[in-house]
Amino acid sequence: MIRRLAHANGADRTGLGRLIELSATHSAGDALITVSLAGALLFQLPVGQARGQVALYLLITMVPFAVVAPFVGPVLDRFRSGRRYIMAGTLFARGLLCWGMAGAVHSSDALTLFPSALAILVLSKAYNVSRAAIMPSVLPADIALVSANARVSLFALVSAAAGAAVGTGVAALIGPEWVLRATMPLFLAAGVGAVRLPRHVDSPDVELEAEERPSRWRTILGVGPVVTEAVIANVVIRVQAGFLVFFLLFLVQDHHLHGLGPQASLTLLAVAAGGGGFAGAAAASWSRSRSPLLTVLATLAVTTVTTVATAFFFNLWTALVVALVGAFSQSLGKLALDAIVQREIGEEVRSSTFGVVETLLQLAWVFGGLLGLVMSLFAPGPTGIAVISAGLAFCFVWLLTLRRRRLAAVTPEPAS
Numbered sequence: 276m277i278r279r280l281a282h283a284n285g286a287d288r289t290g291l292g293r294l295i296e297l298s299a300t301h302s303a304g305d306a307l308i309t310v311s312l313a314g315a316l317l318f319q320l321p322v323g324q325a326r327g328q329v330a331l332y333l334l335i336t337m338v339p340f341a342v343v344a345p346f347v348g349p350v351l352d353r354f355r356s357g358r359r360y361i362m363a364g365t366l367f368a369r370g371l372l373c374w375g376m377a378g379a380v381h382s383s384d385a386l387t388l389f390p391s392a393l394a395i396l397v398l399s400k401a402y403n404v405s406r407a408a409i410m411p412s413v414l415p416a417d418i419a420l421v422s423a424n425a426r427v428s429l430f431a432l433v434s435a436a437a438g439a440a441v442g443t444g445v446a447a448l449i450g451p452e453w454v455l456r457a458t459m460p461l462f463l464a465a466g467v468g469a470v471r472l473p474r475h476v477d478s479p480d481v482e483l484e485a486e487e488r489p490s491r492w493r494t495i496l497g498v499g500p501v502v503t504e505a506v507i508a509n510v511v512i513r514v515q516a517g518f519l520v521f522f523l524l525f526l527v528q529d530h531h532l533h534g535l536g537p538q539a540s541l542t543l544l545a546v547a548a549g550g551g552g553f554a555g556a557a558a559a560s561w562s563r564s565r566s567p568l569l570t571v572l573a574t575l576a577v578t579t580v581t582t583v584a585t586a587f588f589f590n591l592w593t594a595l596v597v598a599l600v601g602a603f604s605q606s607l608g609k610l611a612l613d614a615i616v617q618r619e620i621g622e623e624v625r626s627s628t629f630g631v632v633e634t635l636l637q638l639a640w641v642f643g644g645l646l647g648l649v650m651s652l653f654a655p656g657p658t659g660i661a662v663i664s665a666g667l668a669f670c671f672v673w674l675l676t677l678r679r680r681r682l683a684a685v686t687p688e689p690a691s
Contacts, residue, residue, distance in 0.1 A: 281430060285415035290473035291423060294413055295430050297472070298406055300465040301366065302431035303438035304458050305399055308373065310442035311380065311454035312392060337641055347401045348630025351408065352623060355478045362405045363469035365398040370462030372398075377455035400633060408626045409476040411617050420614035421567050425559030428610060432553055478622055498620060498628060500681050504674055505568055505615045506632055508575045509608050510639040511670045515578060516605045517643025518650075518663050520548075523594055525651035532656060534591030543591075544598050551599040555606025567611035567618075572674065574604035574611070579667040586661040597660070609636070 281299075282292035351361060372391050379387035406427070414423055442454045498506075526532040527540045534540065562570065581600040585593045612632070620628045643663075650659045 281426075284418050286413075286418070286426075289415050290413040290476060291415060291418075291426075293468065293472055294406065294409070294476075295427050297362075297465055297468045298427050299430040299434035300461060300468065301399075301402060302435040304369065304373075304461050304465065306435040306438035307442040307454050307458045307461070308369075308376075308392075308395060310439050310446055311376075311451040311458070312388075334641070337637060347397070348404060348627035351401070351405055351626035351630075355622060355626075358405055358409055358477050359470055359472045359474075362402055362472075363466040365402045365405075366462045366466035366469055369395050369398050370459040370466065373455045373459045373462065377452040377459075380452040380455065381450075404626050404629045404633065407613055407617065407629050408622075410613070412476050412478070413473065419562070420617050421559050421562055421570065421611050424610045424613045424617075425556050425562070428556040428606070429553075429560055432556060498616075500677070501568055502615055502619050502628075504678060505571045505612045506635060507670070508571045508674055509605075509612050510635055511667060512575060512578055512601070512604050512608050513636045513639035514643035514646070515582065515663055515667060516601050517640035517645075518647040518659075519598055519601055519643075520647065521644045522647030522651050522659050523598065525648065526656055529651070532591055532594060540591060543595055547595045547599040548602040551602030551604075552606040554599075555603040555608075556610065558603070559607050559610040567614040570611040571608050571615070572671075572678070574608040575667070575671050575674070578604040579664070579671050582660060582667055583664045586657055586664045589657040589660055594656075 278292075278296075281295040286292040286295065351358070354361060372395050376388055376391045376395075379391065407424075410420065410423060410427075414420060418426075445454050445457065523532065523544055524541070527537050527544070532540060535543070559570075578601055581597050585597040613629075616625065616628055616632060646663075647659070650662065654662070
């Protein structure tokens with residue numbers, strides 16, 4: 276039944292079905308790694324951890340993106356004729372790294388574990404950039420880009436949840452190192468699946484002149500107004516998402532968010548965020564909209580209105596609502612942004628553009644998280660939410676103004 280769903284609507288003929296299965300396996304492997312490391316020492320931090328440790332964690336999460344944007348994206352653009360093998364290489368490498376990390380976890384060798392974990396994160400982002408770049412080449416004629424991206428995301432979310440559940444049980448029974456050892460053959464099998472993707476996902480390499488080659492951040496400056504507006508809207512949504520995670524976390528921990536106990540409140544917030552993300556992917560899958568930019572702007576509008584309302588009526592239940600809506604908007608907005616980049620950006624710089632976009636979104640999330648961490652020190656709940664609401668409202672009005680001016684500039688004047 277799952278295979279029929281993945282291969283429906285012509286996805287079996289174009290290769291989208293195989294890509295969905297491959298991405299689901301990739302997400303399950305990532306979830307297994309996360310669970311194993313959480314059960315070992317990398318992310319084993321208590322809920323009441325010091326704010327300094329949280330800030331350090333936020334800064335560490337930027338390291339893989341600092342590699343992806345300037346180096347990985349241009350390399351993927353340079354070797355477009357070997358995309359299947361590049362994707363397979365990232366999967367094979369992660370499988371071997373998992374086996375090495377298993378020994379490091381068993382012996383508590385942090386010098387081996389931390390660099391290996393960061394390398395796995397970089398390889399995971401390289402896979403995601405490659406997967407996003409090849410989506411137009413496997414798109415069936417009767418499926419919109421947003422819907423195709425959403426179908427991949429839905430299968431990946433379900434697979435990651437299943438992998439996390441299985442990994443948690445295995446780690447509790449026989450230890451996290453065995454989760455990593457079991458993950459190795461999963462990634463190796465996924466690497467074989469990547470090589471077996473249809474040959475048309477590879478496109479001929481075109482030798483560019485030196486001045487035409489994409490260079491790091493320059494690609495984002497020439498993407499056009501539609502991509503720029505979509506990126507700005509998603510950046511704003513990511514800032515709000517990062518802010519909510521850490522602002523609400525420390526409000527609960529400091530007993531400033533009343534209603535339930537800290538553990539119950541955190542559990543409900545996590546469920547709301549997870550449910551919102553899944554609902555966003557489901558909404559994108561069912562959407563038939565051919566204007567993903569309008570979808571992005573709509574998600575920003577909904578996020579802004581919900582956050583403003585929460586600032587006026589702040590309590591645990593409105594915090595749950597804003598967490599759910601924020602995760603919904605982040606998921607749906609990102610899928611629409613991917614479709615815009617896939618449609619508007621040429622193959623010669625598509626991977627570089629995705630690399631820069633992913634980095635910008637991660638920087639925005641980290642900035643929002645640091646802002647929420649700092650404001651939790653002195654700002655009560657309504658004040659902190661009001662500050663982020665003002666920023667959302669300003670950016671939304673600014674984007675609407677930019678869009679109105681752009682449309683007015685291209686609208687021909689009526690004949691006299």
